[in-house]
Amino acid sequence: MFKRLNRYLIFLLFTFLLLGTQTGVWAVLLADLVAAIQISESQIGIGLMIHSLIGLLSAYIGGKIADKVSRKVVLLFAFFGAAVFYIALTFIDSFYLLLLIFAVGGIFVSFYDLIANTLGGDYESDHNQPILTPLHACFSVGAAIGSFSTGILISSGVDYTNIYMIVALLLFLMGIAAIFVKKERKTPDEIVEEQVKINKKFFISLSILIPSLLIWFTFFIENALEGFLSLYLREALDFSSVMGGTAIGVFHVASLVGLLVSALVIMKWKQNKVLLCCGIIVLIGLLALIVLPTPLLTTVGLFLIGFALAPITPIAFSIASKISNQRRSEAVSIVTIFGYLAFLLAPLTIGILGDTLSLRVAFTLLIGCAMFIILLSLFVYKRKELRVG
Template identity: 35%
Template sequence: MFSLHSNSLPSNTRARSRHYFVAATVFLLLGFHVGVWAVQISSVADFLQLSLGELGALLSVPAIAGLATLFGGGHLADKFGRKPVLLIGLGGTATAFVLLGRIDSVISLSIALFAYGLCISFVDIGANAIGADYESHHGAPAMTGFHAWFSFGAVLGAVGTGTALASGMSFRTIYFALAVLLLCGVVLVCVSALPQPAAPEVPTGESKMPSKRLWRVTGVGLAVAMVCLCFFNDGALENFLSVFLRNTLESGALLAGIGIGSYDLASLSGRLLAVQTTRRLGERRTMVCSALLAAAGLGIAVASTNATVSIGGMLVVGFAIAPVVPTSLSLAARSAPGRSGRAVGLTTAVGYGSFILSPVLIGQLAGATTLRLGLGVLILISLAMALVAKRWPEPATVSISAPIHVNDVVQIAPDDSTQAPTI
């Protein structure tokens, strides 16, 4: 249950705005790097002359490295705070992109990818943890809004990278520029105050319940299953969409960048509308409809032989799955008060297991058949998401004493002491 208590910490408007700015900026940077990453993969593969099978195997390296970070990162975030986790993650990821800008062989690429996987997972945990902290500290649902900033960053990263590559800029220069941007994020987090995490809402004798008990919490279990399936699709699209557009459909670098950026723009639109949609339909119906619509969009994208039509199908997919991950992480966090960092870390860690399987399985299947058939498997994964969504619990309507911040993308009734939104 998403409980926003009337006795929650008082929300100072200025502090609230600062907290929102820092959290939104971290999500923006996280999304920006994903946009750059998605467009650049094809350039790296062409430079090293990698086959689809080799590319798939190499792209599993950061996911494998990230698992170690994710399983322990949530505990570190709860014990030592979110700031150290974010500082290590952003600084380490910047270093990894410097290494990526200097690759000259498969070995150097593997080292850079391993370093990237270890560090970006810290950023992922830190971003979602401070998003959950903002919700509990200020008594306002904001996770979907933060993920909208992620999507906006991905749009900027993809379109900007596609434009830069089309103008003749080297992929190495783009990686170096991204490293500088991430170092700016290090400075911001270092000098900024972050929202405080929620206190445990369990008796003292149970407050030190072992982390493995999180598996038994229904909300956490459902969130883990949904994120695992969604990350499988995300991993395949993030790693192979550029190759599919540029090589299979011969779109060219600029159209591929625009296509990937449009996919992220559709995700942004979906997340901006998701709050109102969820309030009208409820979380369960929203998640079921999202999964089914994603399956339909994937069918269009994979079946088409025209790059523009395929991109149109991907727009449907991006719009449809927009609320899935933020809603799942919010469910995990609210299902484990006092251990939200570990719940988010656990959910993300298991989901990242899909990033290990996804590029390997899709790459091997594509190598044995075609990339079109490999990506067609994602339709079945989307249908499986719909089955999980049918068991989704609905949050209760809650009373909120503090006014909802405009940036939370939430509306409340004029008399919020007696009426409150269904979140």
Template identity: 30%
Template sequence: MANKTLLINRVAVSTFFFVNGFLYANWTSRLPELQRFFGLNNAQLGSVLFCIALGSMAAMPFAGWLGSKFGSDNIVKIASLLFCVAIPLVAISQNEWVIRLCFFFLGATSGSMDVTMNGQAVLVERLWGKIIFSSFHGIFSIGMAIGAATGGIFSNFQISLISHLVIIGFFGVLLVLWASTKLIKDIPMETEIVVSEEKTDKLLALKTILPFGIIAFCCMTGEGAMVDWSAIFMNKVIGESEVLSAWAFGTFGVAMTIGRIFGDYFTLNLGKQKLMLIDAILAILGLGITIVFVSVWSTFVGFFLVGLGLSTIVPIVFSSAGNLKNISPSAGISMATSIGYTGFFIGPPTIGYLAEAFGLRVGLGFVLFLFVLMAGILLFILRKK
């Protein structure tokens, strides 16, 4: 019975990861239509989308604190339902300031959901008794893939934006309501220790997680670069069609999903730090091939290797952050996500500036430098052990 209950807990937490990826991919798949609906040029759209980053970065530390105080199981329910509500809100108005507010709300709810569902994943992994963390992120990637396909179907049948987003938002609510009844009770951490000792514990935790946070920053900068620039690289640098360019990003996404599905197996057999070092080397090799050998096939091979390399780094970092002593899973994860997502949101615009001045190959060279830095930190951690 206990094993059956734990399996249900795992399925429930996986549902949150699926909903997050599924809903997010649905609205992003129709972003060109949203841009026309808003009547914004590319620069204005970029400014509006940055509100998502601001919302996420503002909410993540707060969500970590709330998870520590009230339990991740309680906060993830609220954050997830609000996220489902936020999805259709992005298409309710053409007023630029209302749009900015809705996108800020979308980012805040998505970021809060991200922190607290990862906190629940840590608890499931602890009770499961073996490494399973990467599988949750694999479910997220599967949700993204299905969500993108679903968005394409709605678009193909010319279903209105608001109808589409309301339908999938309602579907998300149904899944969240079911999963919310099957979560693990997260007991808030006791606060009986002296304030000075509490500060010391948090400082030690921050010092411990900082190297992993930097690793997450480097990794998520790479993820953001692939999301925003892989198709453009194939189109502008290689000179191929938009269809083939979309496949370039798809190659990266498929590799990420494969890597996360098998990530727990390799983590168990190789260890966290060793696997991350191998991942970093794969990412360096893949992006190096892409930049140096400018051809269709080298780009496909390179992006596939980058996807494999980046696939398990963030799940491992989040798992490590969520298992720090004297700090709750949500608080530890919020530290790592706050640092990591900075790279995801700030990295792609930085690449854009470099690409404008020196070309996209140089822009991606900045990401390659971060991958080398990431490998250096991991090598230092391994030697220190």
């Protein structure tokens, strides 16, 4: 999976592992936070929307800072700022304080997401080694560790504020490590730069547009399924709670399996081939889920979707990272913004179509997204300057 491990690569692995861990903790403890301060679902929804909107706006600013000033500045803001954010969560006692802390926290969480993918892209460019997929696999492992361990701690009677403090401590320790870690770069003589005779502006535009659209369609499918899959299985398809829970569990397990398998396959295949195969498999899975909704085919379809959808995100960031070092963070930030937009719009779009028509009809929109992923994958496959890996 890795040609060789070094201190900086180990640091990147722990960066993605902790990013996933804090994401898992965050998702599980939202219910405890809501119960503790006794706010409504609509109020926590407003808080999460503000958190995402601030993150969307700050992603681009963070990209500019990383490119014009320093990667390490954004990295330190990400670790120490996120640590302060998790400490602040323990002091929330009202809806308005929640809005303030969620808004500020959105800046640092966005910085963390941005700089992790930027540094992964830097490493790929410096060492000609496709590591973003295994790094995203570390994220998924971290998310599983965070969610499972949080559930165990809560059921054991540990107060949710103590878990927030543990996450803050881990982030603070990573921030200290970030101060001393040195980025391992190849010397100019060791870096082999492929000279592509194309218009520079055209290349930069494609290198941002293609991965941005890939992320848009991928996140749209993911967030539509995360928001409405349970309703679709149990109400639209009349699945039992056991069958519905099993199918959803299969989807999440398949995502981790897909990242791990693709990380190994990429060593033999180029990433553009993996990307095209992923798009085709996602389409097959969605057809099984929507067109042929039997319990067995639905479960198989969800496995195929989760398995093939997960690797698309790191490959898209790899494409964006082909931009020169001076523009890489900006490119990654734009791709990240497209992800945030899909995250915000997917539930709204599917919800409106589901109310107006039906969830099954609304989910056919996801088939269209998969078709666009395949078209974009074919474009990447045929254009030499956009190939990765």
